[in-house]
Amino acid sequence: MSDSADSSGGAAAAIAALVEREHQLSVLFDAIADVTFVLNVEAVDRYRFVFANKAFEKTTGLPVAQVLGRYVEEVIPEPSLSLVLTKYREAIETMQRVVWQEVSDYPTGQVTGEVSVTPVPDEHGHCCQLVGVVHDLTKEKKVEAALRLSNERFAYALKATTDAIYDWNTGRDTLYWGEGFEDLFGHQLTENPTPFSKWADYVHPADSPRVVAGLRHAAFETTNLFWQEEYRFQRSDGSWAEVFDRGYLLREASGQAVRMIGAMQDITPRKQSERQQRLLAEKLIGQNADLQQFTYIVSHNLRAPLANALGFSDLLARVDKQSAVFDTSLHNLRTSLQLLDEVLADVNDILSVRDEQAGYRPEPVPLAAVCRQALLSLQDALQNAGGQLQLQIAPELHVAGSRAYFHSIFHNLISNAIKYRADARPLRIAIVATATPAGGLTIVVRDNGSGFDRKLAGDNVFQLYRRFHAGQTGRGIGLYLVRAHVETMGGQVVVESRPNEGTEFTLYFRPHADENLPH
DSSP: OHHHHHHHHHHHHHHHHHHHHHHHHHHHHHHOSSEEEEEEEEETTEEEEEEEOHHHHHHHOOOHHHHTTOBGGGTSOTTHHHHHHHHHHHHHHHTSOEEEEEEEEETTEEEEEEEEEEEEEOTTSOEEEEEEEEEEOHHHHHHHHHHHHHHHHHHHHHHHOSSEEEEEETTTTEEEEOTHHHHHHOOOOSSSSEEHHHHHHHBOTTTHHHHHHHHHHHHHSOOOSEEEEEEEEEOTTSOEEEEEEEEEEEEOTTOOEEEEEEEEEEOHHHHHHHHHHHHHHHHHHHHHHHHHHHHHHHHHHHHHHHHHHHHHHHHHTTSOTTSHHHHHHHHHHHHHHHHHHHHHHHHHHHHHHHHHHHTOOOEEEEHHHHHHHHHHTTHHHHHHTTOEEEEEOOTTOEEEEOHHHHHHHHHHHHHHHHHTOOTTSOOEEEEEEEEOTTSOEEEEEEEOSOOOOHHHHTTOTTSTTOOOOTTOOOOSOHHHHHHHHHHHTTEEEEEEEETTTEEEEEEEEOTTGGGGSOO
């Protein structure tokens, strides 16, 4: 009896231990985030659920109580069921763990999981159970799909835009370029990403301190999120594009910049259009001012000799033809008519210049040869004045402009220097032309003549009929014509002068200035 009691007590203890162990395993499996289940293998393609953890219910939406005891075909929907049965058979036949991915529709929605089943053999080596684990990949797959879609949109955006999109990795100091970079600037990307320094090398040297150093300052020494600049960027053919560059800085919580996403936009046509509009506006404003001045002065200069002529002609009709008054009036009438003729000649010259400006087309002008041609008609006057002219213009120097305009400019400035020379010293004239490193041109015409008070003259030096030397004959339109010719060719002229010391005219022509003018 005691043996029987001991035996019964031992069995009860064993059962209790087994129940406790199953409870512990159940708690353990329920704590696992992955879906875990156990299937009894009852026959070919007959598998019954004998265990499922809480993750099974949470993932599928199927209560565990309704799953246990049911066959897989009652739980797993098609088309996943056919795939599952195939994998189960493979695990049983090979007695190896089998892994695959599947997508199934459950009450919770579509579930994507990585499934593995491991066969459990009985004492005879036959598979009696399958232990399954499902790692839920639904969220990861959604993120992957969203990322793939985002990348596709980004790729299409890169193809659609004409800008050069880039991604600057500040840690590695590299730039990843979109397709627009090659299309805009012609540089072939033999590697991508490229070193930051390669982009910096193409920034115009004059802009580099502001742009390259400014970008690094914004990224590493400020907390700014945005950066933008306009600058010149060298194309593969050596020409310069004008670009507008804007970037957004991505920073860590500490404020340290880690990346910058930006875009370079070629705004060269727009900037050229802006310059053309500005030059046109300046030209129209200047022409309007000149027209007002021209109208006032010409009308004033015409009115006086015309009124005098009318007065003297009326007087001649009323006085004795044999009297002294008649002779004096006749002389004065002729003088008035001569003045009227000179004013009309000036009007003709000025209108002719304006007609020429309307049809101006630049051509390569051999500057030294044109200057010598202008000097030929003034050579006698220069020698009679005891003057000398030093010409420092390289024979090979050609300038885009008008040959007739340069001839008129040199002729007027040299004749003025001869006319307004100083009696106290021999006349010396120097003409120097210098090409600037940027491709522009500077012409200086200097003399040691009588000069004039530049401050007193103010801004009226180049106005019509403006004269600075009393007692000297002159019509007062030479400097007006000089300025008109220079500005038509896209240049600028300034003058410096001091009484009894001399005068210096400086003509500035920007690189290809004539090409920026509206013709």
